[in-house]
Amino acid sequence: MLVVVSWVSFWLDKDAVPARVSLGVTTLLTMTTQASGINSKLPPVSYIKAVDVWIGVCLAFIFGALLEYAVVNYYGRKEFLKNQEKSKKLTRMEDCACPGDRPALRLDLSSYRKKTWSPRLPAWFSIIGKTKELSRKVDLISRITFPSLFTAFLIFYYFFYVVEYIPDEKNGSK
Template sequence: MELRREYSYYLIQLYIPCMMLVVVSWVSFWLDKDAVPARVSLGVTTLLTMTTQASGINSKLPPVSYIKAVDVWIGVCLAFIFGALLEYAVVNYYGRKEFLRKEKKKKTRIDDCVCPSDRPPLRLDLSAYRSVKRLPIISRISEILAANTDISRRVDLMSRLGFPTLFISFLIFYYQTYVKQSRD
């Protein structure tokens, strides 16, 4: 008699749906920070769906007193989805602060000036016209991280890169560890 685990069942029932839920939770990074209902409902829906997925899988497995690889997988996927929801909380907090600061600046500008001007100040130096050859990705990253960019926008842009990078790193680590343990 030989006991063998069916990996295809767990792949189709657990791993692929959980990966899809994590990736769907990242869609909120591309939504406008002012789209509160869309971002909140996306985050809460993916979190609840992941919780339902986890309870369904755990009910089919026998209870044991130690942590299984599936528990680690579900826990990390839940953490990534919850992290995406928390990311929006941070974006919303800083977005509100930036909005209030801009409103305050508008009020003080109108009160202080007779004729407020919307034109940018005139530059007298030629540094803007000198061409420095840089890769487009490097100039884009430095533009994103510039001090004059809104913090809420920077958090969204950094999350677009950071969350997938961390998740791919986890996938590599998880599968290397999982395959190594299954061979032993």
């Protein structure tokens, strides 16, 4: 459940820094506390237990969600600074004596050319392609990849650790 809660940050605005950071850190600390509580109740052994694999992967996914926001924040700041520079250039252009009420003249003929057929992409890919902000694309891609990878892990874990190690009823062991 903590892993799924950590994915809520993908749906929050990239500028909601306190909300996203506190959600990521809280889920990471909660999972760490859970892991230490579980490990303290189990006897120490020299091999890796199934619960160790489970906890390790869950910690990796929660840390990955926090790391994803670090990437989103980094690119979001770069995009913000780039937009600031563009707005400074635009204010200098407004100082010219050119009339501003006329629409801009297009020098290329791309809008007049006949449109060619292109294959339709799934809705998620078209949404990702429409946005120009890399930070937004990272969030959109994470909304798909994190749950997909975790589902793949759940399937692997279930078949490898649960089904594979169920004792055989006839012999009493595998």
